[in-house]
Amino acid sequence: MSDQGHDFLKxxxxxxxxxxxxxxxxxxxxxxxxxFGIPPSAPNDDLLTRSLASxxxxxxxxxxxxxxxxAGFGPMMGMGNWQQPAAMQSFLAAFTPPxxxxxxxxxxxxxxxxxxxxxxxxQAMQRAGMSGVNGMNAAGAMQGLPAFGLTREMQLDQxxxxxxINDYVQINARYHALLQQVSTRGIARLQEMxxxxxxPGKQLDSMKxxxxxxVDAMEEAYSELALSDEYRDxxxxxxxxxxxxxxxxxxxxxxxxxxxxxxxxSEVHSLGQRVQQLRRDLQASKQRExxxxxxxxxxxxxxxxxxxxxxxxxxxxxxxRPIAGKPEEGNxxxxxxxxxxxxxxxSSKRK
Amino acid sequence: MxxxxxxxxxxxxxxxxxxxxxLAAGMQNLRGLGEQEYANTPREEVYRxxxxxxxxxxxxxxxxxxxxxxxxxxxxxxxxxTDLQDDRSLVRNLLAQGEDVYLIDWGYPDGADRWLTLDDYxxxxxxxxxxxIRQRHGLEAINLLGICQGGTFSLCYTAMHPEKVxxxxxxxxxxxxxxxxxxxxxxxxxxxxxxxxxxxxxxxxELMNWVYLMLKPLRLxxxxxxxxxxxxxxxxxxxxxxRMERWIFDSPDQAGEAFRQFIxxxxxxxxxIKGDLQIGRQPVDLGMISQPILNIYATQDHLVPPDASxxxxxxxxxxxxxELAFKGGHIGIYVSSRAQREVAPAIHQWLRDRx
Numbered sequence: 001m002s003d004q005g006h007d008f009l010k011x012x013x014x015x016x017x018x019x020x021x022x023x024x025x026x027x028x029x030x031x032x033x034x035x036f037g038i039p040p041s042a043p044n045d046d047l048l049t050r051s052l053a054s055x056x057x058x059x060x061x062x063x064x065x066x067x068x069x070x071a072g073f074g075p076m077m078g079m080g081n082w083q084q085p086a087a088m089q090s091f092l093a094a095f096t097p098p099x100x101x102x103x104x105x106x107x108x109x110x111x112x113x114x115x116x117x118x119x120x121x122x123q124a125m126q127r128a129g130m131s132g133v134n135g136m137n138a139a140g141a142m143q144g145l146p147a148f149g150l151t152r153e154m155q156l157d158q159x160x161x162x163x164x165i166n167d168y169v170q171i172n173a174r175y176h177a178l179l180q181q182v183s184t185r186g187i188a189r190l191q192e193m194x195x196x197x198x199x200p201g202k203q204l205d206s207m208k209x210x211x212x213x214x215v216d217a218m219e220e221a222y223s224e225l226a227l228s229d230e231y232r233d234x235x236x237x238x239x240x241x242x243x244x245x246x247x248x249x250x251x252x253x254x255x256x257x258x259x260x261x262x263x264x265x266s267e268v269h270s271l272g273q274r275v276q277q278l279r280r281d282l283q284a285s286k287q288r289e290x291x292x293x294x295x296x297x298x299x300x301x302x303x304x305x306x307x308x309x310x311x312x313x314x315x316x317x318x319x320x321r322p323i324a325g326k327p328e329e330g331n332x333x334x335x336x337x338x339x340x341x342x343x344x345x346x347s348s349k350r351k
Numbered sequence: 352m353x354x355x356x357x358x359x360x361x362x363x364x365x366x367x368x369x370x371x372x373x374l375a376a377g378m379q380n381l382r383g384l385g386e387q388e389y390a391n392t393p394r395e396e397v398y399r400x401x402x403x404x405x406x407x408x409x410x411x412x413x414x415x416x417x418x419x420x421x422x423x424x425x426x427x428x429x430x431x432x433t434d435l436q437d438d439r440s441l442v443r444n445l446l447a448q449g450e451d452v453y454l455i456d457w458g459y460p461d462g463a464d465r466w467l468t469l470d471d472y473x474x475x476x477x478x479x480x481x482x483x484i485r486q487r488h489g490l491e492a493i494n495l496l497g498i499c500q501g502g503t504f505s506l507c508y509t510a511m512h513p514e515k516v517x518x519x520x521x522x523x524x525x526x527x528x529x530x531x532x533x534x535x536x537x538x539x540x541x542x543x544x545x546x547x548x549x550x551x552x553x554x555x556x557e558l559m560n561w562v563y564l565m566l567k568p569l570r571l572x573x574x575x576x577x578x579x580x581x582x583x584x585x586x587x588x589x590x591x592x593x594r595m596e597r598w599i600f601d602s603p604d605q606a607g608e609a610f611r612q613f614i615x616x617x618x619x620x621x622x623x624i625k626g627d628l629q630i631g632r633q634p635v636d637l638g639m640i641s642q643p644i645l646n647i648y649a650t651q652d653h654l655v656p657p658d659a660s661x662x663x664x665x666x667x668x669x670x671x672x673x674e675l676a677f678k679g680g681h682i683g684i685y686v687s688s689r690a691q692r693e694v695a696p697a698i699h700q701w702l703r704d705r706x
Contacts, residue, residue: 055374058577062367194355203357206366210356215574219567226566227537236541243543243550250550265552268462276466279401283475 062207157255161248168241175238182225186218193217370580377583384586387594389431390440398483402458405480408434410446417706418517419484419493420445422454423477423508425500426609427559428602430456432685433498436594439686444695450702453484459603465553467606469613470631473508481508481515492517494702499523499655499681503617506663507630510639518705520645520698521663523655523681526637529621530658534566536618544614554605563599566653595686624666637663643671645701647694652681673701 147155193213197203204210225231254264398405422442424430433441433454445452455477460467484493492515497505502524509516528536548554564571582588622628628635644667648660657676664672675697677684684690 055577055580058573197355198353200353200357203353203355205357205359205362207358207363208366210358211577212574215569218569222568223534226534227532232537233541235538236543240541240543240546243546246550247546269465269552272463272465275463276471280471280475283479 058211062211157248157252161245161252164241164245164248168238168245171234171238171241175234178225178231178234182218182222185225186214186221189221190214190217373580373583377580377589380583380586380589384590384593387590387597389594389598390434390436390443392434392440392443392446397453397487398480400476400479402460402464403476403480404456404458405483406454406456408442408446408452408454410443412446412449414446414451415449416451416702418490418702419451419453419488420496420520420702421481421484421493422452423495423497423501423505424455424457425498426457426472426603426605427500428598430454432598432682435598435686436591439591439691441685441690441695444691445698448695448699450699453480455480457603460553460606461604462553464606466608468608468631469507472609473504474511474631474633477504477508478512478515481512485515490517491515494518494520496520496522496698497524500525500613503623506623506637506640507628507635509642510635510637511630511633513639513642516642518643518645518702519640520647520701521660522647523649523652523660523684524646524663525617525655525659526666527621527624527659527662528618530656532656533659535562535654536659538562539614539618542614544611544619547614548607548611551607553607554610556600556602556604559602559605560600563654595682624662626666637666638668640667641669643673643705644669645673645675645698647675647677647684647697649677649679649681649684651679651683654681671705 145159147153147159149155190213193216194204197213204213250265254266257264393409394406395409396404397407422430422433424433434443437443442452442454457472457476481493481495485491495505495509495516495518497503497520499522502521503526505516505519505521506524506526509519525533530536551558579589579592582592616622616628623635623637626636626638644663646660646663648655648657650657652660661674664674677690677694679687679689684694
């Protein structure tokens with residue numbers, strides 16, 4: 001690598017740092033959120049947050065990958081250097097942090113981010129003055145000890161919760177250890193992919209192309225892992241452990257609410273179930289009315305049709321009768337009255 | 352042997368400098384854009400119950416189709432994917448073909464909807480919507496167009512109420528929930544769904560979004576936003592991007608009981624194709640479906656792999672079964688340029704041949 005190349009890269013690093021800092025200052029002055037805070041609700045701010053996190057990860061990678069030191073792509077440009085394991089490992093190390101950062105970013109912003117939920121719950125319980133909660137952090141040490149005295153039930157609850165949290169912490173560590181394998185496997189896959197691009201015309205000629213290839217490699221490695229039996233079991237166990245913690249937290253909260261006369265989750269559920277059943281009953285009742293109405297309309301239509309037939313028959317009979325003067329009008333009126341009566345009669349019968 | 356990296360330092364410098372410049376210039380564009388509206392094709396509210404709204408979509412011309420088509424969307428995300436923007440709208444394209452289109456907006460369930468079951472959704476809400484459309488048009492049966500989970504619902508509904516469905520179209524619809532490449536299904540197999548729903552109640556939209564992002568974490572949570580830099584100086588493209596972002600993250604919570612049933616009986620036990628599914632008191636036997644079926648799947652669908660959709664033909668009794676493979680993904684089937692050209696005309700042609 002020439003000195004000129006090194007100069008370019010040094011210039012770039014200085015430029016990138018300067019630009020990044022300026023950009024961040026601009027966003028902060030504009031009232032944009034801190035890039036790694038909890039995503040705010042406004043859509044564009046949310047987008048900004050996610051974009052910033054992604055771009056910062058990308059920017060870090062660019063700086064490392066383009067660095068003039070042994071981890072930079074400069075030394076990798078030499079003939080055959082990219083095949084040397086030590087040089088390759090050093091270079092590829094730049095690719096490791098972004099994956100972990102990305103997954104951590106998704107985790108912390110999601111409902112699966114148990115850590116902040118846990119802290120919030122603990123603080124809320126402490127503020128509410130629930131005795132014994134202050135010792136929760138040490139509850140693990142109480143496990144296995146017999147519970148006794150006035151607070152016996154509470155001690156048992158806390159021991160159960162501490163055990164559940166312990167289970168969750170352990171399985172969560174296994175889950176993240178599994179995800180770490182993605183980086184290792186992904187980098188191996190990237191190395192393979194790079195090996196397939198040594199021919200002129202297939203070579204990577206931009207940093208973005210290299211980044212995109214890295215994403216392809218990591219996603220392939222991730223997909224393979226995520227479809228494995230081991231991942232399925234660890235993921236399921238992690239979700240189950242977290243739900244167990246949540247359930248026990250709810251039970252403790254419920255006890256406290258009951259003592260304070262505050263409506264509990266169980267009571268709300270009970271009401272919700274009743275409301276849902278009432279909705280069903282109401283709809284069923286409407287359906288019955290609708291069908292009954294349909295039947296009534298159908299019966300009326302049948303009666304009208306019958307009356308029309310009768311009317312037509314009586315008209316036909318009148319035509320064959322040798323009548324002088326205007327008796328036809330009288331017959332017609334009589335038929336109309338008769339039809340009305342029949343209809344009323346039928347209606348009153350139904351009632 | 353050559354090196355795979357053919358990156359000129361000067362060029363790399365220029366590339367990175369260009370990225371920084373685009374960012375700096377583009378942020379101003381991004382800040383001024385605000386919330387992007389969907390296409391909002393004119394529509395009339397026909398029926399409302401709880402959170403649900405049944406809409407009749409109004410085209411500029413009277414429909415030529417004699418039988419209306421009801422779009423049944425999934426409970427996850429919103430039905431507005433079918434009417435996303437002016438030039439990318441399945442419903443507009445169907446109207447332009449002369450179809451008469453209704454759609455169900457399931458709304459946003461809250462705590463009051465925690466106990467809604469699949470029976471409530473299918474034999475309650477959906478059945479009432481179908482009855483209302485039949486009544487409005489004086490028809491015994493109408494067409495159903497089910498999308499994703501809504502396609503699964505449409506299959507169940509048709510099996511339970513065959514007399515009310517004339518033609519059935521399913522789009523990116525899971526039928527076999529246990530195929531080896533179905534990542535979502537794989538992940539829920541070891542989950543204790545009862546514990547999950549008991550602890551969560553309704554399933555928050557944020558959690559659903561987390562799961563979807565984790566299907567392709569780097570692509571969906573990082574690469575996408577890095578690529579966004581390239582369109583920061585293009586307000587039209589940026590608006591499209593923001594609109595899609597709105598749709599992706601504007602998702603409803605899931606009613607707890609319905610979610611429990613769907614995960615257990617469909618994803619875990621695969622009862623739909625085993626033939627032992629029951630919704631409410633009614634058995635669901637796909638063999639009862641003798642209506643013409645058009646089954647459209649996406650060849651690059653990472654949410655509902657083609658192998659999850661294609662088995663449908665083997666489980667229904669109809670002799671008029673058509674499959675259409677769309678070259679694209681789960682979202683591209685509605686919003687890609689190819690979709691605008693291919694999907695609605697194919698649906699219209701298929702329906703017209705059966706009228």
